[in-house]
Amino acid sequence: MSRSSKSHDGPANPSRRGLLKAGIAGAGLVAGAGLARAAGGDPANLPPNVADWSRYLGPGVDAAPYGMPSEHEAQVVRRSVEWLTASRESSINFTPLHELDGIITPNGLCFERHHGGVAEMNPTDYRLMINGLVDKPLIFTLEDLKRFPRVNRLYFLECAANSGMEWRGAQLNGCQFTHGMVHCVMYTGVPLKYLLEEAGLKTNAKWIMPEGGDAAGMNRSVPIEKALDDCIVAFKMNGEALRPEQGYPARLVVPGWEGNMWVKWLRRIEVGDMPWHAREETSKYTDLLEGGKARRFTWVMDAKSVITSPSPQAPILHAKGATVLTGLAWSGNGRITRVDVTLDGGKNWHEARIDGPSLPKALHRFYFEFDWDGSELLLQSRAHDETGYVQPTKDALRAVRGTNSIYHNNGIQTWYVKADGGVENVEIS
Template sequence: MKAVAEEASALKGQDRREFLRKGLAVAAGVTAGAAAPALAKGNPADMAPNVPSWTKSLGRGVVARPYGRPSDFTDLQRRTVPWLTASPESSISFSPLQDLKGIITPSGLHFERYHGGIPEVNPDSYQLMIHGLVDRPLIFTMEDLLRMPSVSEIRFIECPANGGMEWKGAQMEALQFTHGMISCSEWTGVRLSTLLDYVGVKPEGKWILAEGSDASGMSRSIPMEKALDDAMVCYAQNGEPLRPEQGYPVRLMVPGWEGNVSIKWLRRIEVGDQPWYHREETSKYTDLMPDGRSRKFTFVQEANSVVTNPCPENPIRHKGFIEIEGLAWSGRGTIKAVDLSFDGGVTWKQAEIKGVALPKALTRFSFKTEWNGEEWMLQSRAVDDTGYVQPTLAQLREARGVNSIYHKNSIHTWNVHANGEVHNVQIS
């Protein structure tokens, strides 16, 4: 306890509150175990039998915060790993999966990935140009898009580099950094097939190039089959206009595929007869194999899962009942089952799917059990409706080596220690 107090005294403000909340909880778990009563972490003057200060005065009125924001007592934030990239405009941040309790990621916590910063696009000047091998090259305005028939779907977006820091070994002592390059939202917009039908794709049109208006001019080639299947040109996220970080005013959404193809700040779609082989489909987002050759057009995000409670940020604080919770997802379809292992993959038990299981969306799972100080090697294993079973790390390494960067969807291991702490380990 003393160590926690000393460490906390070096911190300030929000960090201190957060550290104290978590640190005290850990310390309580370590020294007191399940038998101890809950420690008083708050201000006794606000706790029974005293009447709290917030009861004895009026609170804020309506529209004190016209948009609204989380309580000041919470500490929800995207975080980055600065050494990953040279500068913040071409970088990535991670969603705090350890703090979230649903399948929808709050818009402000959606992970970020930019290659040239966030452009501030004026919707009055917004144009979407569709041209190339089409009957009628057209320019659409925001008003045009908003008038067209729309669809709404809950779909995840995942960076294919999610987990990519851990091909060679465990690196990150935090769920946010091992798996936080995924978020899930309700996306609303026009089916890309509606737009392509409207401009009339010529028979030789086999690929599209989607291009953003940001400083990187992000561009990706997408096969026509996928463009006509379930891709969307989106203007809304979780019921409100897209966030600037997510492509305001208009982005492409390509369900189940690596996030990079869901071009943000979409300005142009060109129809062509072959792929363009731009930087983000050659130099990057190709997967280097042990023989020195590389896979290209590795679009789909295969089934993956991770336990979110417990995890390094959420150590076990009490002996006795615990609900193991986590997230599973598959870019090929719907999660059908999730299994848990407590012994590093020797034996497995089926978990429950919690709430709705939607295709190409984050899906929650749950397993109610007891923990009494034993060491766990906790793993989850997702199965999707194509029958695909999430692979082990050893299987992936055998097939792909350790230099492919992208698409590491292997079973993850949390080592739960006797004191309730949780550490990231790899079993080989």
């Protein structure tokens, strides 16, 4: 049998190192697609002679019944900002978007936003009540819920306050902090419609009020049309039980709408004929306009995007040459149909490549591969959704809403790439 080389040894075999070095030196920079280069010919780049991991047996299959990330990934964590909120229980942490790729957020990295800390609920004591304008008030155990037909849907969840600090200009240096109150997981649960039908809606049933079992008793008014459309009472995320901080054992999923409506630790759904105007839909989560007037409800999270790399926490680490720009886009109104990116602050726009499943109200991943010439860049991305809506500039939003706002900032974000590859959060007009 012929062979392409005389030895099947690994790359660290000393007798082959001369050959390899020659090969690498001969390879040099890449022509063709022009999108990558080899590691260069520096012998310092070669691996140690035989690495320990190749010589000794590693941990076996009993090491971790529930597995964890590599110790080399310790920097990939949710982070909070101490001064942003008065307490740690009613606070926020952020998804490390700059470290992630694809469209699924691992459960351990989904951002948290609590109004009274994590309710640590025992699933055997869990109950969900449906009361109000129904024919039969009902109480379900968790096992009861699992006897209804289930669906599986991948949805993004974005906090209404995501990017809120950006209303008044560039504030936080990293997409984890500017855009990290978004995640995207696959939910399994029961369409809320089935539970409401089980209870029997009275003819004057126009609204529901989902209520959480946490110390905040978090509640929101949801119009019955949305409740009967695509809302889900979910008990799984990415295949396994909901995480405690995401509402274990059951939460409401309100696809495409602002995150605080997705009530966690869901204990009750009251059916009524008018909205409740609860605290978190009046004094908070409303858009305060210039004259002191606030918009009543802003439910849908409009189309938005952000470049996750390069970004302030993910600088360009190499010199000139092949560079991958990547980011996320999403819309509460459906699918993303197109993402444009610019390297020069909007003078020239290029259509990015969206890769991976394109599902309604889910994150979309985009890429733009380019040859960096080592000069300064002003990076922006702009999302289009299937309704024809195009992500606006921050200035366009301010022209309509002024600068009192905290919520619903879906304006175009700018990153300034310096000649040394470092990246800063800036704003340009």
